[in-house]
Amino acid sequence: MGLMRTAMKAGIAKSVWKEVRNPQNQAKAKELFSKIRGKSRDRSRSQGAPGA
Secondary structure, eight states: HHHHHHHHHHHHHHHHHHHHHHHHHHHHHHHHHHHHHHHHHHHHHHOOOTTT
């Protein structure tokens, strides 16, 4: 089961990398990654910092 997950993740990463290399898709990728980072930051802030 773990081997299948790893293979699937590698396939997804390969296709994402292939698409991101295209100049017209780079702006879209940057926007997507910034949204993902923003969501993870918001989630960590809402849970509170450990030891704070």
